Amino acid sequence: MKPAQFDYHAPTSVDEALALLQRYAGDAKILAGGQSLVPLLNFRLSRPAALVDLNRIPALAYIKEEGGQVRLGAMTRQRTIEFSPVVKERLPLLGEATRWVGHLPIRTRGTIGGSIAHADPSAEYPAVLTALAGEVVARGPKGERVIAAKDLFQTYLTTSLGADEILVEVRIPAMPAGAGYALEEFARRHGDFAIVGIAAMIVRQGPRCTVARLATAGAGPVPLRLRAAEEILERDGLGEAAIEAAARRAAELVSPDGDIHASADYRRHLTGVLTKRAITRALGVARG
Amino acid sequence: MTEKTWIGKPVKRVEDARLLTGRGAYIDDHPPVANLFHAAIVRSPHAHARILGYDVAGARALAGVAGVITGEDVARHTRPFAVGVTAPVHYYCAATDKARFVGEPVAVVVATSRYVAEDAADLVRVHYEPLPAVVDPERALEPGAPVLHEAVGSNLANHRRLVYGDPDRAFAEADVVIRERFRFPKYGSTPIETYGIVARWDALDGVCTVWSNFMGPFIMHPLTARVLGLPENRLRFIVPPDIGGSFGIKSLIYPYIALVALASKLTGVAVKWIEDRREHLLASSTGTDRIAYRELAAKKDGTILGMRFRWLDNVGGYIRSPEPGCSFRPTGNFVGPYRFQHLEVDASTVMTNKCLTGPNRGYACGHLYFETEGMVDRLAATLGLDPAEVRRRNLIPASAMPYRSPTGGLYDSGDYPTAFEKALDLAKYAGLRREQAKARAAGRYFGIGLALAVDPSVSNMGYVATALDPQFRAKPEYLPKSGAVDSATVKVDPLGRVIAILGTTPQGQGHQTVVSQIVADELGLIPEDVTVVDEMDTFTRVWSISSGTYSSRFGSVGTSAVALAARKLKAKLVEYAAHLMDIPAAELEFRDGAVRRKTGKGPSYTVKDLAGRAHWNTDSLPEGMEPGLQATAVFGFTVARAVDAEDRVNSSNTYGFIAEVMAVEVDPETAAITIVKYVTVHDAGTIINPMIAEGQIYGGALHGLGGALYEELQYDEDGQCLTGTFMDYLVPTASEAPTIDIAHVESPSPLTPLGSKGLGESSSMTVPAVIANAVSDALAPLGIRITELPMTPSRLHALIKKARAT
């Protein structure tokens, strides 16, 4: 479990990092928190010619509110997000999701950019990004482009980011004041990746649901926005029957795979159970 | 009589300051010799494949590589290990003709660093002819199944049918007969520290020195010497002061010792190999997975008349010593705490393309009690009796102690009914049943499980021969085996401080603390006055083939050796003082740290006093007394006898007892199990340090929980391991630990000087049973009974869904 040989670079600016990526023409890997990449290196499942370490680029770590969005630099640590007042105030769903990410030492190193770029379908951040219809900013040799969550995740561990691009910023629309939210997750042990997780946001006006947002983790090769289930709530309101119907619909919408931790059938079943729980809990904290 | 000032107290562990501040001395911490080279092991990617040849030129050519050792070298320079059965299984320290499981060593690269060694290992080309694989023990015995060992002719490594009493009559006379098939999973221990070895084969003096975290039994030392073609006094095993956990698993490091020693011999350099986690999960050791067919015969009133066990234990690619202990280690306690006299055991040991097995905390007892306790609950359900009542009606009473079990076990002491009632009281069993009634009425799945176990400690080395046919054992050339022995030395320095020396290979259990408590009590000192050196070195320690710390041994055999050594020393002090005082020794006694007159009057001599005089002035010794103040005692159990012609054997030397109650709730939607209540009552005789005992119980319980809920080494049909990382092989962590209510009953063992028994495996052997029973009870309204572990939520969900559909 020792990595194969690689060159190591620690640029201090994004431009420098981009130049390095170009130099290795697709054979370099970006190193962020290393919590996912380093095991892959040690197992020699990934054998890049070089690592381009982003940890010396302070300009990539920040959290700010701008244009109705919360904008997070790619190198913002998960642990920072956990305690950020901006996140607490404007993106509490992301804050709640963070506490489900691994364990304290992992969150201390792990970054939001790394988590999203890694695109593990069971990870929490991609689910939140999808639920809240966020986007990421990528910089490459041809400049910057903005990629919507739905266009980012392609399949297991695969995004539409180019090998010469760096994810520099994550942008998530600030949640409406009073929005209810919940991240319900089922894992076999505390701190594990989700078997299934459901990120939910509900904006209510009395018994009416003006906005419903639901997305999955662990229920397929990419995080999935459960639009048809959201529509049931937005149409039929937040009564028990509507919630049940939305949960049932959610279970129909996903096409999970089975693995040694959970069968496809169980994952589908959990999708329904957790959707109901997430909506119910979100409703409990929603104001309006 | 020894006064107990320190024994029984939760004395803080002297080890902890060292361990918690990173000062532990583990195998990987300090190179014991200069100019170390590092090994990387090339492993088979195939579950079953013929090895056609090797191409090592590329690896050899890499800068920094000292040598490459392949199976050809292994076949040329070593012998196969002796195995515990008569089947002709040739088990070498690496594959020579075929690879028989994924991860089996096929070559070793030695280089200047582990990085270079792994780079070179990537360049080793092994030419394989892949063969069909088989991983299921029942499939492996079917005609036409791929055969792993052609010389054996089938995959059956061993088969024994043991009959005690008259089981056929018991079944014929039974009012009820209950049958069930169980499956126990393959899981290990995943100690935090993996295997580690440093070997230096010195060509000049012909001595091969091996530093490793081997934990015994030291029978493996002579076996390894034989494999390497060395006289035993040219093979030196040294164990560092600290081992980072083992739970039985590290007793199976010995094939790697041979492999790394050979690498040192052939390359001429000192070689270090530290197993990485992936290697550990693929190819260290685990318990067996077992398919068990159980039958139980009982009367209407719940009296158990007899049982039948039919086992298929899956030992993986080779049967490796001490297997088939997986079947026979609990021979003496096959019947557990119950009175029934008629038993038939049909034990098959099967080889398949999985990694190899060996002792894993609770060795074979987790399997045994999972089945037996499950059967007792089924009996209760069949008869409509409370499971507690059925157990009461079958327990061996305290008046029957010491009790000779029908399989040869000598239960040395205990009061099972009292301990069981204590557990029921602590758990408020009746209250739990009321809570259950309420929960059920509300449609919730709330269940209560019970499990009882006789907790065997200090294996009698003789049990392994139960694997052999009595006719084979009756041959004149067959040498019977027995024993459970350990030694300790206690010495007093000229200023009266004490050093105790042992070689018990502690793995974190706190031997230094416990020994200092015992010596302090024996010699009237405080524990701080006693320095304990517990480091094994086969060249300098007094040891036996049974030495080591396994089978909950230390609490009973190591502690006994210490107490006896201290008593020997005490006797010498009395004799010496008698000479100085010119008083007959019979009128003196050792009390409160000094030799005094029994009457209490007159002068006294403290240990310090006597030590100074004895060391500085040997002229003051009585005639014939050996100079120096030290004593070595070798303690051996006399109840450890060889297996008899009727297959009866006292397979352990002391037997404790465990009674557990657990209440769980199963989430009807997610199938998640929540432990609501967990009570465990232990009788391990005299408790020397209750805090350490509690730690063992917690660890054992969590280990059992691992096998019951999380851990399983899984393979696909082609024998590929699906659980090669901690992402997939889940072990319970602190977050998964339930609250445990622990209590003790103390029935001192009449066989040990302190009355102590072992406790190291403890609840690892009962938790699979108690939680399976609790979950079965919770899901009883659905007609579900657990027959397989681990109970993952996905599997439970499937059971619940199926039950609801019918």
Ligand SMILES: Cc1cc2nc3c(=O)[nH]c(=O)nc-3n(C[C@H](O)[C@H](O)[C@H](O)COP(=O)(O)OP(=O)(O)OC[C@H]3O[C@@H](n4cnc5c(N)ncnc54)[C@H](O)[C@@H]3O)c2cc1C
């Ligand atoms: C024991 C354990 C438990 C965990 N549990 C969870 C969990 O429950 N939920 C969860 O979501 N995660 C979990 N993780 C993963 C953790 O959150 C990782 O931090 C995360 O997946 C990757 O982030 P990182 O910063 O460490 O990225 P790295 O490991 O450094 O990189 C991951 C991948 O992303 C690429 N990358 C990183 N940054 C960028 C960028 N700015 N632009 C383009 N590509 C980039 C890298 O090249 C690499 O391919 C766990 C990890 C461990 C070790």
